[in-house]
Amino acid sequence: MPCCKGVAVSKSSPRRVAVLGGNRVPFARSGGPYAKATNADLLTTTLDGLVARFGLAGERLGEVVAGAVLKHARDWNLTRECVLGTSLDATTPAYDLQQACGTGLEAAILVANKIALGQIDSGIAGGTDTASDPPMALSDELRAVLLRLNRAKSPMDRAKVIASVRPGHLTPAVPQNVEPRTGMSMGEHMAVTAKEWGVTREAQDELAVASHRNLAAAYDRGFFDDLVTPYLGLSRDGNLRPDTTVEKLASLAPVFGRGEGATMTAGNSTPLTDGASAVLLSSADWAAAHGISPLAWFVDGQAAAVDYVNGADGLLTAPIFAVPTLLARHGLTLADFDFVEIHEAFASTVLVTLAAWEDESFCRERLGLPGALGSIDRSKLNVNGSSLAAGHPFAATGGRIVASLAKMLHEKGSGLGLISICAAGGQGVVAILEAA
Amino acid sequence: MGILGSDPYATLLATPLGKRMVDSFGLPKPATLRRYAVDAPLLDGPALLGWLGDDHPIADRIRAILDVEGVEVGDPFDTLPAAAVIVDLSDIQGPADLERLRAVVAPSLKRLMSSGRVLVIGRPEASATSAAQAAARRALVGATKSVAKELRAGATANLLLVAEGADDQIEAAVRFLLSGRSAYVSGQVIEVTGGGPAAERTEWTQPLAGKVAVVTGAARGIGAAIAEVLARDGASIVAVDVPAAGQALAGVANRLRGTALQADVTAPDAGERIVDHAQLRHGGLDIVIHNAGITRDKLLANTDEARWASVIGVNLESILRMNDAILRPGGVSDGGRMVLVSSIAGIAGNRGQTNYGASKAGVIGLTQYLGRDRGLRARGITVNAVAPGFIETEMTGAVPFATREIGRRLNSLQQGGRPVDVAETIAWLSQDANAGVSGQVVRVCGQSLIGA
Amino acid sequence: MTTRLVVTGTPDPLWLAARAALRRKGAQTPEVPDVSLEQHGLRVDVDRLAAYSALCGFRLGSGLPVTYPLVLAFPLHVALMARDDFPFPILGAVHLVNRITWVRPVLVDEPLSLHVRAEGRRAHRKGQVLDLVTDLHVDGARVWHSTSTYLLRGTGDPNAPSIEPPPVADLSLGPVRWRVDADTGRRYAAVSGDRNPIHLSALSARPFGFRHAIAHGMWSYARVMAHTAARMPFAGTSTVWFRAPIPLPSTVRLATDGSGRQVALRGMDDRTVHLVTATNSFDEGH
Incomplete structure (x- = not known):
């Protein structure tokens, strides 16, 4: 920490940031039980559940930060509007943030930083997404017509403007799950990367099965009793298939990539999902004053991005770059972690990430390391399941992972946890938690 | 559209002839019961106070309470309306003394206002020193219960037995039985056994201020009402219910500024989680309300092992297991209060509810055992139960229609109770000032004929 | 029977x-x-x-x-x-x-x-x-x-008990104003099934003596209950008195007692009271 002689710095010396707990609704397959729930419904419900878990009704928090990747224009002030609908004190500030699938984790980093700096003492970081209720925009042509109509003075002018509408103008612009710069979907991008790294179908299917089994086991032992609040009749993640097997998954046809080498199926990719999550963070003093014992400390976070458009790196490989930077800052190695949470956008995303860190020449050439970053013991990886089983409502995944990892560390009683989340636009957000 | 045949009893009541029959028996038209409100007076009018003998310390204590509350104490032989008639017969020696009961109460009944109170004070017969005294003490039970059946317009009659040496611990019970808190408690015998520490000064509008209360099964029904009333009386609430009821639970907790704990009471660690949560979040645990319960009704002949086990497991075994953690040092604080929710089905039995009746009778056995426990008494912990009768909530909804209609009518108040009536009784049993009452089962049933 | x-x-x-x-x-x-x-x-x-x-x-x-x-x-x-x-x-x-x-x-x-x-x-x-x-x-x-x-x-009885809401004079007008769109009646008709012509359009309302279509009373009541939903008791009683229809389109103002337990929807003039609501928790009596 740089310091200046003669200047009082006690106010600004960073404080430890506690992860106190979290809440989410069970994640639902898009078009399923939450088909008619809006982002505001999901986030308000999730925040109210968190408020109830920690007895925060009527309390003013430092701030609430959340976001949604798929967001309606009317939701321009989504988080603040949701806070006004919860039992939190109406004077709690709130704002939206968006970094694609990194939204939830980035929100946590932001809140944690403000707490560390003493700007706030407590805050909620969250995210919500519903692929069932995507915003649709008017076509650019129709928007132009409507703006002209608004300016038209006489009935005659208006009639003329209306007459200029063509049927083609009426087709709405629907948000597409494709990268604007490449026109390729995330899955297609990942398929290219997976092929480059030679990730096999079997390895992907095995990872998917492990995710389902781990998540189901965690539900069965009550792990999520204080992390999840049921919503609209759903009490477990709708995508969870506890009885799935490698054999069953092997029967699925590939959906991404082409021809012989295509390995990515609906079984080893995350489906479109609806859901929301939220995490409560605070200073140690605030936690003590509220009688809440921290589950974990939020140690640090890091984001990175890759040039997937013109460069050699795959769209979802940025965490591969972010993690070494973060580890170096703290003098840590992969072996120092007791739990590693790598967001399963696709099974192949996780497998490529692991392979890259084990690949000596890649680590030397691309990451500038003296050798391989290291390997991760599979028994420490996504031990309570991850997105392949739970589903992935984009902005809600960060909050899901932070809360779950914090609880795992607390249950173990010691140790470190690593979070790695890939995001659209060639980005990655990663973070370290420490047991409290 | 089709027509569904109604059951004969309801049909009878629905016919003009049936209505006339009901009217001529003077049955329904239930009175609106006087219920507690924070700013309501203890009584809506003067109280009449009578006693036996020259020395009457209990009557004096009650007069002091009435004075503090600004209740005028009227002359028993006047003719003005009265909100309560109280007769202290603790000094009763033999059957001849019973005339005093008649002499005081009989002329008062015609003057008793709606939702009036008849409160008879006696001593437990077990400590009688002569056969005549035992007979007379017991006679008060029969007399009070009969008076309760004679009363109309929402009035109640109850007998308060004060053990020798417990005179200084009656205030909470007296206040409860006179106030609107006991709206649906009638024909009951409640014993102040004493043995608790002398009551400290109580803030009667916030009797649970500073206390931390855990309520299981708090997401809905009676449990939610209990949480609400305990919060109103000043307690911080830990609302517990199964994870599946999480959202409703969150609503209750947020409204009461409490915390929600999603836990299955049958889980092996449920007791520890409750204790940890209360200690950590609220800095203590003073009041535990074991309310969570389920029904799986079937005639015993058709009851399989699963139906049996789930009801016994949730309603009875879970309490025993949770109590291991709650009653050990570091759990509920010294001077703590535990109230278990039993049921009239545990007293009278109910066709098609063998499992439920067993579990709720078990709750009574458990309460009476713990109420006698010397270790708990030494720590000032009281354990009591309430047995709701016909309460308008979804649990009673599982009862068949005809039985339900009968249940609604077959009590002295001629109506079903409300969840808040059960909650008020529990809140009273949770008061510090109620240290002298333990091991009691208080029926909140409007003096139901069932199991009486 | x-x-x-x-x-x-x-x-x-x-x-x-x-x-x-x-x-x-x-x-x-x-x-x-x-x-x-x-x-x-x-x-x-x-x-x-x-x-x-x-x-x-x-x-x-x-x-x-x-x-x-x-x-x-x-x-x-x-x-x-x-x-x-x-x-x-x-x-x-x-x-x-x-x-x-x-x-x-x-x-x-x-x-x-x-x-x-x-x-x-x-x-x-x-x-x-x-x-x-x-x-x-x-x-x-x-x-x-x-x-x-x-x-x-019809032929009334001047001595019959009146049905009056609690007085609204004490309710203060806050900043809350709602624009009630012209299609509100049609939209509420679609979700509620109540297709009474007086709510659908001016044309269909006219035979019933209305110059404009009017909002469904139950829509305006629901809108008020939604606005105060965060402060609703767990168990309670809510009463609404419908006083004057809301013509479509129009703008209405919310007057409350601060707690949200009593609310009036008023017009933009100083006279019109469209509806009055009162909510009590179940045990406060009614």
Whole structure:
């Protein structure tokens, strides 16, 4: 920490940031039980559940930060509007943030930083997404017509403007799950990367099965009793298939990539999902004053991005770059972690990430390391399941992972946890938690 | 559209002839019961106070309470309306003394206002020193219960037995039985056994201020009402219910500024989680309300092992297991209060509810055992139960229609109770000032004929 | 003897109302029919609930808005009012007051039973009133109850007790203003099934003596309840007095007592009070 002689710095010396707990609704397959729930419904419900878990009704928090990747224009002030609908004190500030699938984790980093700096003492970081209720925009042509109509003075002018509408103008612009710069979907991008790294179908299917089994086991032992609040009749993640097997998954046809080498199926990719999550963070003093014992400390976070458009790196490989930077800052190695949470956008995303860190020449050439970053013991990886089983409502995944990892560390009683989340636009957000 | 045949009893009541029959028996038209409100007076009018003998310390204590509350104490032989008639017969020696009961109460009944109170004070017969005294003490039970059946317009009659040496611990019970808190408690015998520490000064509008209360099964029904009333009386609430009821639970907790704990009471660690949560979040645990319960009704002949086990497991075994953690040092604080929710089905039995009746009778056995426990008494912990009768909530909804209609009518108040009536009784049993009452089962049933 | 009619299909309110409107029946029938219309095993359609919630401003949660069971019961109300022996005509009865009592929130995924009956026909200063009583049962226990009081204008009794809301003078106007769009009646008709022509368009409202279409009373009430939803008691009673229709389109202002327990919807002028609501927790008495 740089310091200046003669200047009082006690106010600004960073404080430890506690992860106190979290809440989410069970994640639902898009078009399923939450088909008619809006982002505001999901986030308000999730925040109210968190408020109830920690007895925060009527309390003013430092701030609430959340976001949604798929967001309606009317939701321009989504988080603040949701806070006004919860039992939190109406004077709690709130704002939206968006970094694609990194939204939830980035929100946590932001809140944690403000707490560390003493700007706030407590805050909620969250995210919500519903692929069932995507915003649709008017076509650019129709928007132009409507703006002209608004300016038209006489009935005659208006009639003329209306007459200029063509049927083609009426087709709405629907948000597409494709990268604007490449026109390729995330899955297609990942398929290219997976092929480059030679990730096999079997390895992907095995990872998917492990995710389902781990998540189901965690539900069965009550792990999520204080992390999840049921919503609209759903009490477990709708995508969870506890009885799935490698054999069953092997029967699925590939959906991404082409021809012989295509390995990515609906079984080893995350489906479109609806859901929301939220995490409560605070200073140690605030936690003590509220009688809440921290589950974990939020140690640090890091984001990175890759040039997937013109460069050699795959769209979802940025965490591969972010993690070494973060580890170096703290003098840590992969072996120092007791739990590693790598967001399963696709099974192949996780497998490529692991392979890259084990690949000596890649680590030397691309990451500038003296050798391989290291390997991760599979028994420490996504031990309570991850997105392949739970589903992935984009902005809600960060909050899901932070809360779950914090609880795992607390249950173990010691140790470190690593979070790695890939995001659209060639980005990655990663973070370290420490047991409290 | 089709027509569904109604059951004969309801049909009878629905016919003009049936209505006339009901009217001529003077049955329904239930009175609106006087219920507690924070700013309501203890009584809506003067109280009449009578006693036996020259020395009457209990009557004096009650007069002091009435004075503090600004209740005028009227002359028993006047003719003005009265909100309560109280007769202290603790000094009763033999059957001849019973005339005093008649002499005081009989002329008062015609003057008793709606939702009036008849409160008879006696001593437990077990400590009688002569056969005549035992007979007379017991006679008060029969007399009070009969008076309760004679009363109309929402009035109640109850007998308060004060053990020798417990005179200084009656205030909470007296206040409860006179106030609107006991709206649906009638024909009951409640014993102040004493043995608790002398009551400290109580803030009667916030009797649970500073206390931390855990309520299981708090997401809905009676449990939610209990949480609400305990919060109103000043307690911080830990609302517990199964994870599946999480959202409703969150609503209750947020409204009461409490915390929600999603836990299955049958889980092996449920007791520890409750204790940890209360200690950590609220800095203590003073009041535990074991309310969570389920029904799986079937005639015993058709009851399989699963139906049996789930009801016994949730309603009875879970309490025993949770109590291991709650009653050990570091759990509920010294001077703590535990109230278990039993049921009239545990007293009278109910066709098609063998499992439920067993579990709720078990709750009574458990309460009476713990109420006698010397270790708990030494720590000032009281354990009591309430047995709701016909309460308008979804649990009673599982009862068949005809039985339900009968249940609604077959009590002295001629109506079903409300969840808040059960909650008020529990809140009273949770008061510090109620240290002298333990091991009691208080029926909140409007003096139901069932199991009486 | 009360006849209990169990409705098994979904009655079509539009068809029933149209049929009843065509058959002019005597408003002179002395008694209300001693009939209880019932529907059992009813499930909430989440899609429809979501549309209702969005239109009225409720968040879609696990508990039903307290006003929603009246939407579920609407077909039964119409079926009852469409009966030949029902004393009021189906079009032209004015919704004066509605009182809802709930013992607890009703959850979205519970099977529901509805019971609807009419009772309490009595004199009013401007004609006759009667109550449509709606009970909602879960597992056989009543958890929600509503009394909807309707007026049929006619020869009144000047001595009849009046039905007046609590005074609104103490309610202060805050910054809350709602623009009520011209299509509000049509949109509420679509989610509620209440296609009374007075709500749909100026043209269809005119034969009934309205210059504009008017908003559904139950929409405006629901909108107020949604606005104060965060402060609703767990169990309670809410009463609405409908005072003056809201013409479409228009702008209304909210006046409250600060706690949200008493609310008035007022017009932009200083006189008009569209409706008044009062909410109490269950144990505060009513």
